[in-house]
Amino acid sequence: MSGNPALARRLGTVDAVVIGLGSMIGAGVFAAFTPAAQAAGSGLLVGLAVAGVVAYCNATSSAQLAAAYPTSGGTYVYGRKQLGEWPGFLAGWGFVVGKTASSAAMAMTFAAYAAPPGWERPVAIAAVVLLVAVNYRGVTRTAALARVIVAAVLVALAVGVSAAWAGGPSGGGGRLWGAGVLSHGWYGILQSAGLLFFAFAGYARIATLGEEVKDPRRTIPRAILVALAIAAVVYAAVAATVLAALGPDGVAAAPAPLAQAVAAGGWAWAAPVVRVGAALASLGALLALVAGLGRTSLAMARESDLPRWLAAVHPTFQVPHHAELTLGAVICVIIAVADLRGAIGFSSFGVLVYYLVANVSAFTQDRAARRYPRFLQLLGAAACLVLVATLPLEAVVAGLVMFAVGTGYRLFRLRRAQG
Numbered sequence: 001m002s003g004n005p006a007l008a009r010r011l012g013t014v015d016a017v018v019i020g021l022g023s024m025i026g027a028g029v030f031a032a033f034t035p036a037a038q039a040a041g042s043g044l045l046v047g048l049a050v051a052g053v054v055a056y057c058n059a060t061s062s063a064q065l066a067a068a069y070p071t072s073g074g075t076y077v078y079g080r081k082q083l084g085e086w087p088g089f090l091a092g093w094g095f096v097v098g099k100t101a102s103s104a105a106m107a108m109t110f111a112a113y114a115a116p117p118g119w120e121r122p123v124a125i126a127a128v129v130l131l132v133a134v135n136y137r138g139v140t141r142t143a144a145l146a147r148v149i150v151a152a153v154l155v156a157l158a159v160g161v162s163a164a165w166a167g168g169p170s171g172g173g174g175r176l177w178g179a180g181v182l183s184h185g186w187y188g189i190l191q192s193a194g195l196l197f198f199a200f201a202g203y204a205r206i207a208t209l210g211e212e213v214k215d216p217r218r219t220i221p222r223a224i225l226v227a228l229a230i231a232a233v234v235y236a237a238v239a240a241t242v243l244a245a246l247g248p249d250g251v252a253a254a255p256a257p258l259a260q261a262v263a264a265g266g267w268a269w270a271a272p273v274v275r276v277g278a279a280l281a282s283l284g285a286l287l288a289l290v291a292g293l294g295r296t297s298l299a300m301a302r303e304s305d306l307p308r309w310l311a312a313v314h315p316t317f318q319v320p321h322h323a324e325l326t327l328g329a330v331i332c333v334i335i336a337v338a339d340l341r342g343a344i345g346f347s348s349f350g351v352l353v354y355y356l357v358a359n360v361s362a363f364t365q366d367r368a369a370r371r372y373p374r375f376l377q378l379l380g381a382a383a384c385l386v387l388v389a390t391l392p393l394e395a396v397v398a399g400l401v402m403f404a405v406g407t408g409y410r411l412f413r414l415r416r417a418q419g
Contacts, residue, residue, distance in 0.1 A: 007072060007139075007211045007295075008318040013219050013226075015143040016206050019288055020227030022146040023202025025153055025234060026106065026285025030278040032199050033242055033257050040192035041248035043181040047192030048239055052232045054193070054387070055200035057380030058355045059228050060372040061362035063221035066207040068369045070216030072320075073299025074208035074292070075358040080303070082361035086410075091357040092300045093406035094350030094399075099289055100327060102347045103128070104334040106286040113279035125332045131287050132328035135294065138317040139212045142291050149284035154234070156277020157258075161237055163270035164245045164261035183248075187390075194348075194387040199235065201351050202285065203228050204358075205292040212295075212318075221371065290324065290331075297323040304417070305410065348391055349399025356384040 011019075036044040065078040076092030107124035115123035134141050181189075203224045206213075213219050238258060242251050245261035254260040259274045298320035301310035314321040359381035363374055388396070 005313040005315075007298075007313060007320075009212055009214045009216070010138070010140050010318075011143055011209065011213045011219075013223055015140075015146075016209070016213055016219055016223035017227045017230075018146045018150050019143060019209065019291070020203045020206045020223060021150050021230060022284035023205040023288035023292070024200055024227065024231040025150065025157075026199075026202070026281050028199040028285075029157070029235060029238055030256055030258050030274070030281065032196060033239055033251055034254060036192040036195045037243075037248050037251035037257075039195065040184045040188040041181075041252070042243055043184050043189045044192045044196070044248075044251075045236075045239060045243070046181050047189045048196050048235060050189065050193035051197040051200060052235075054197055054380060054383040055203070055228060055232075057376045057383065058358060059203050059224050060376050061355075061358045061380055062204055062207045063224045064362050064365065064369065064371045065358060066210050066220040066224070067217045067371065068365065070210045070213065070220065071299070072208060072211040072295040074204055074210070074296060075354050075361070076296055076299050076305075078361040079357040082364045083357065085303075087357050087360070089300075089305050089410055090403060090406065091354045092296055092305065093410075094353045094403065095296055096293060096300065096306075097402055097406065098347035098350030099293055100330055101334065103286055103289045103293065103327075103331045104338065106282050106289065107331065107335055110279055110282035110286065113275055113282065121335055124335045127283060127286065128290075128328055128331050128335070131283070131290050132324055134287070135290050135324050136314075136317060136319060136321055138319060139209065139291070142287060146284060146287060149280050149287065153277050153281045153284060156273050156280070157234060157238060159270050160258045160262050160274040160277070161241045163265050163267035163274075164241045164258070166265065166267065190386065191390045194390040196235070197387060198348060198351060200228065200231060201355075202288060203231075204354070205288045208292040208295045290328065293327050294320045294324040297327060304413070346395060346398035346402045349388065349395055350402065352384045352388050352391075353399070353403070356381055359384065 033044060036047055040047050069077050069081055071077055073092065076088050076095065079091045080088030107127050108120060110127050111120040111124040134145050206220055206223050206227065210216050210220055242257040242261050245264055246254060246257060251257045256278070259271060262270045262274050297306055297310050300306040301308055301323065310320070310323040310326060312320065312322040359377045363377040
C-alpha cells in the first residue's frame with residue numbers, strides 16, 4: 001500500500017457490528033424463507049442451522065485474516081497475501097462484479113416496496129444516488145445511517161413476530177413441523193442451506209472496512225462474531241414464526257411470508273410496519289454493499305487490478321470517492337437498462353468463491369496468526385464447494401462466464417504492462 005493515501009480509522013466496535021447487521025438483515029429475511037420452504041419444507045429449520053454453521057466457519061476465517069491484515073479489501077487482500085495474486089484477484093473480481101449486480105437488485109427490491117406502480121426504476125436510482133452521497137461524506141455518516149436503519153428493521157421484525165404469535169390461530173406447533181423436517185430429503189435441506197447462507201454473508205462487509213476500524217485486531221473479529229450471532233437469533237425467530245403461522249406449504253406459496261403471517265393474525269395495523277421494515281432492510285443492505293464495494297475496488301486499484309484512478313482517497317472525507325462514484329453510476333445504469341430477475345445468479349457463485357478463498361487463506365496462516373482451529377477452515381471450504389453443487393445450473397454457468405471475463409481482463413492488463 002506504499003505511496004497510496006490511507007483511510008482514517010473512525011469506526012468503533014458498535015459501528016462495525018451495526019454495519020455487519022445492516023449487511024445481513026436485509027430484504028432476504030422477509031422473503032428468503034419462501035424458496036427455502038419450497039426446497040425443504042419445515043426442513044428449512046435444519047437448513048438454517050447448516051447455513052449458520054457454514055457462516056460461522058467462514059466468519060472465523062474472515063476474523064482471523066482481518067486481525068492479521070487490517071486494511072481495505074477483505075478477501076481480495078487476504079488471498080493475495082496468503083495464496084498469491086490470482087486467487088486474490090478472483091475473490092475480488094467475483095465480489096465487485098457480483099455485488100454490483102446485487103446492489104442493483106437490492107435497489108429494485110426497495111423500490112418494489114416503496115415506489116408507486118411504474119416508478120420503480122426512478123425510485124431505485126434515487127435510492128442509489130442518496131446512499132452514494134451518504135457514503136461520500138465519510139464512513140461515520142454511513143455508520144450513523146446504518147444505526148437508524150438497523151434499529152427500525154429490528155423493531156419492524158419484532159412487531160411482525162409478535163403480531164403473528166399473538167394474533168394467529170391456534171395449533172401453530174403442528175404446522176411448524178409439517179410432515180417432518182426430513183420430508184423433502186437431505187438434498188432439499190442442503191439446497192435450503194445454500195439459499196439461506198447468503199442471508200448471512202454480509203458479515204464480510206466488516207472486513208472490507210478494516211482500514212477504517214479503530215484497534216482492528218481486536219475490534220473486527222469481535223464485531224464479525226457478534227453480528228453473526230445476532231443475525232442467527234433473528235433468523236431463527238422469524239423462521240419459526242412463519243412456519244408456525246402458515247405451515248411449510250403456506251410459506252412456500254407466500255412471496256412475503258412474514259407479511260402473510262401478520263395478515264393471518266389479528267393485528268391488522270402491523271402489516272404496514274412489516275412492509276416499511278422490508279423497504280428499510282433493502283436500503284440498509286444496499287448502504288453496506290456500496291461501502292464494501294468502494295473499499296474492495298480501492299484495494300484492487302491500488303494493485304492495478306482495476307484502473308489506478310479508482311484508488312483516489314478524498315482529502316477531507318477520507319473515502320474512496322472515485323470508486324464510490326463510479327460504482328454508483330454503474331449500478332444506476334444497470335437499474336435503468338437491465339432485467340434483473342435472472343441476471344444475478346452468478347452473484348451467489350461469486351460469494352461462494354470469495355469465501356472459499358478466505359477459508360483456504362486462513363488455513364495457510366502460521367501458528368502466530370492463528371485464532372481458530374484449522375478444521376473450521378477445512379469445514380468452511382468443503383461447505384462452500386457443496387453449496388456450489390446445489391446452485392442451479394444457469395447460476396454456475398453465469399458464474400464461470402463472469403470469472404472467464406475477469407481472467408481475460410487481467411491477462412490483457414498484464415501483457416499490456418509487460419509490453
